[in-house]
Amino acid sequence: MTIPLLIRDIAFYLFCAVIAIQVFYYLFFFRRLAFYKPASRQTTLEHPVSVIVCARDEAHNLVKTLPGILVQDYKTTFEVVLVNDNSTDDTRYLLDEFRKSFKNLNHIALTQEAKMISGKKFPLSIGIKSARHEIVLLTDADCVPASEFWIQRMQENYDDQIEIVLGYGAYHKKSGLLNKLIRFETFHTALQYFSYALAGRPYMGVGRNLSYKKDIFLRNKGFSSINQIPSGDDDLFINKVATAANTAICIDHEAHTLSEPKETWNDWMTQKYRHYTTSKYYKGSHKRWLGMYSLTLFLVYPLLAFSIIFFNWWMALAVYGVRLLVQAIVMYKGMKKLNESDLWGWFLFMDIWMFFYYLFTLPAIWKAPRKNWN
Template sequence: MILLNIAFYAFIAVVTIQVIYYLFLFSKFAFLHPKHETQKNIAVSILICAKNEADNLKKFLPYILNQEYPDFEVVLINDNSHDDTLEIMEEFATKHNNIKIVNVLPTEAFFGNKKYALTLGIKASKNEYLLFTDADCKPNSKYWLQEMSAHFNQTKSIVLGYGAYAKIKNSFLNKIIRFETLLTALQYFSYAKSGIPFMGVGRNLAYKKEAFFNANGFINHMQVRSGDDDLFINQVATNKNTSICFTKESFTISNPKTTFKDWLLQKRRHVSTAKHYKAIHKTLLVLFYISQFLFWTLAITLLITTYSWQIVLPLFLLRLLIFYIIFGKTSNKLDEKDLIIFLPFLEIFLIGMQLTIFITNLIAKPKYWK
């Protein structure tokens, strides 16, 4: 009885924390309307780092090259590929004079380090404004470059975009991947709107070359295999220099993993970088995850035992209602509306998977970006 009493008051505290996150933080993005900025027509360099991506380059590079934009180059970085990646790059380069190829050879000091390859690509780029995506990404429209670059101005040197994953019908894994991506976007867009930006995704990210060199590039976290996107943004982004772009024309669509094993390996690399975030970001992210975990654990325990259910059930439904409102708005904004009906199940499953990933990373750490 004493334990249930403790659980009851803990549940009230957890619901309060969750409501604060959703109403005072995540609502900043959920209720925000996308804004089409005036086209700037600034010269932009698009950077794509590819490792064994011959098939994806053949499939998706034409969408990059066919962007409706007056002045851009495409810097293709071959990171020591073992397939026909370099040959495909060279074939495209013979047909398009705005392609520049950077062929990265293996070095013992930087073996398997994407940041080293990206650094060489950034140095080789000719333009001040840089837009990053991956070889398996397809712009959602021919105005992707126009939309992303329009958010640069005299004070904004970083633009955070949305990198979605393609939908696969009747796939639970695909729904999990897209829900996790949706939750991550809700967080980094909301934090940015709150003046405490903490990350971006390399599938759709832009910043000025000046910002890169002023921060000495990736030098502060070069030893961390992942984090060319989130750790760099965590280091340099501020409430003054960061903008967000989430018009549907600005999305990129990537190929999702199709097996749980591959997805877990990918997420292990991503999660391993979080411990290097600034203290305020780590605190806020950990508190949110713990409150998520405890909300479901305590709610299920208290409802099964019917302990003070007259109070527990309304609080449970209140949090669930707010959760649905925020995610409903966000899902509509980011074109993930088919996830809405599955939201509670996806959240519970993802909480369990994140706990598994955290424990696995404590035992063995992932080493290479591919």
Template structure:
């Protein structure tokens, strides 16, 4: 009772500015709470089905490679040796000059289910990954297409078994998950934590019936869906977006499913340079500008609320009258979110980051602000 009276007296003593700031802070807290408890928590409680024991339809795996001989030598075998009765691996050699072509030719003689498509230098086509992906899809023999990158390694030999066409034939898009390998650096922790939140967001929203993106390191869709919608025709001029823009344009509540079984994860090599990572994120930000308006609104709201929550929180902590209220609300936010995200971190193969969640959340916020600021000035992006 005394605590309630003290709280009431504190509110009464605040001026208009302090009350406005506190109100905005509480609003941001509640919106943040909605995304955590009613969107992301849905992924935490999602029942993961066992991988099917029987393959139903053949699969074409599409891999685009530009000067990727080292990664192909390291990871392509794990794709070629998948435990699946009928599949092919289509590798598109996109204008490489590092020996990728010779390596693939030698490997194709050893593996009959490896198909090599070569894109040569020239002026008669639009250079870029979307053109390479299109060539790979055209060369694919089967209807169900599974996509990954040259620097990726499936978590198990059952990856394709889990990423095959779901039993529901209405499903045309299957969104997988692709974590990054662990390295000993703060940058690596940031990359993995940012990737984690991106994955939680697009997978959770897909479960809620609003799929808005996928990652080309681990996703699948029907070949007929690609050609029915004229491929990447509407955004061929954008350097990035062969994965997320395609999903954003054609995925909906009734044709999209997710697959997050641990044996279907696809591990990927992370950037080791901060500036390389910034360039990568710049490509992603550039593609995001072309999302559907409702998706842009929701994603912008998430970022804006996170930004305002921290900025207003800092201001409240600097004002003596709101110091303890600010600390209380901020602590409550951390406590509530700590019941959701550490569980998701473990589910998505980043369990060791659970203990660092509050600190990484703050570092990620600073990085996203920096990335948004730099994206205003860095205009040109390219693939490889």
């Protein structure tokens, strides 16, 4: 097959431009997480905290995860607000048993569906409004804190200016390729939202591990502006209210939460479709920054293959090698920061796999989101 010289040249120069943009993202954004060192504090305050958990038919998860929340080693007052959203399983009876031993467990039972409000926003709003304390810490019913110091580590990032603390919601490490793919995608997402926050451009958090002050929720009328969207109780709300001045991150290993990963490809893709349907509602600047990164990442390997075959293989590999070196360093340091170091040996394979991942998730851009949250 004969390719015109002009097309070969254009493709190679486009490849160089794509690599340059990718290197820019790694050096300007992602290095911030990779080389992040929390500021040392002379004194730390302990604030009363309300942990909010929403559950619908989650008794099988709560029996395993709720004890890890209730037995947190936290000297200051904390409560656990469990919003039981129309469960038809044994959740109510399970919570009655827990309340016999843990007086700080506040059970809120919802018995009617909220009209015109999709997803988890209504039960979560009820939980936040019912919270006794100003600082609320959110997690899911299938999440367990990585340590007994989860509350302590998350809340100590607050000061007079900070109103939002972004945490890391990891997945349990198991055998199998799917587990590695899920964990790498989770790390890759966290690499972005933590780094953007450190660069003064916070755009999302994850509901598995997220904290903010009750006042910022009430001041912004809760989820009223996004009630019509099934998802987004975490990322869209943070996208709306987070600023460079009011947002902090917490990546301490003791402050992580752990969830059970999906066990089938279809279940995981369904979950990811639901999450990606909200990204179209991000602020314009965030969509442009995220879109440029995703587009150039998607183009790296097709243009590399074209340049190797039709242009000059050693020049193409030399250009690609620049990105690979920068990426290897940032990935190694970033994975170490988030306790995902075992994935580093897979990062090149995972990087190539991201091309196919974007192909699989592309329909989420126009796909209508599901109306239920569980």
